[in-house]
Amino acid sequence: MYPRWIEAMVDGDTGRHLVNYRKGRWSCTCARLTRCSHRTAVELVTVPLGPATVQADT
Ligand SMILES: [Zn+2]
Structure with missing residues (x-):
């Protein structure tokens, strides 16, 4: 389950x-509109969904 708030x-x-x-919305101060590596890094340490659902698009 997603936590309510992450920063x-x-x-x-x-x-x-x-x-x-x-x-339910992610944002990052870098300029990318799609999932960025920063968001992915935070997801990996905060959201217990497993490696299959968390992947960078780069
Ligand atoms: Zn970013």
């Missing part, structure tokens, strides 16, 4: 980004 700082190759999850 995390992620240090990536292009700098630090803030990933936020609230009310």
